[in-house]
Amino acid sequence: MYTIPFLLWTSEKWQATHPRDFSQDVDRKYSLAELIHTWSDLAGLSYDGYDPTRSVVNPQFKETTAGLVTRTRKTR
Template sequence: MSGHIEENPTHHMIEIPVIMWASEKFRAKYPEKWEQIKKAADRPYMTDDMIHTVMDLADIKTAEFDPTRSIVNDNFNAQRPRIFDGMDYDTEIKNKR
């Protein structure tokens, strides 16, 4: 069955939306962060990178933090290969029917 097993992945089984919500209070207190979130709406993303986004939004900087992996950071690397089960998502899976 196409689209239901890992041996034959399609974009329908891999792509999930990232939804971010912020209260009016957050948006008023952190307008620059809210703008960063809105600006990131169409960026390609992997949940592997979520920790970098959370740390960035919370202003937590550690040796492990990588701004190129935070979807809300101006240094985010949208060209980073997104690998699923050893396959490059953009070249081997995304447009597969």
């Protein structure tokens, strides 16, 4: 399994109109499947299928390992 960090940068202009503190979110475990929900949350989008519990930056976020795949190496 590989761990790839999630990087979030916000401009001062965006921060002025979207005051949020992401410091409590830095240790959350997530998978790439949460990206669309996180991106939508940051953009203020809501639509059928959007799930705030899958947005890494949402207070309702629920960590899950359902989307994580672990591979084992077989030897001969």
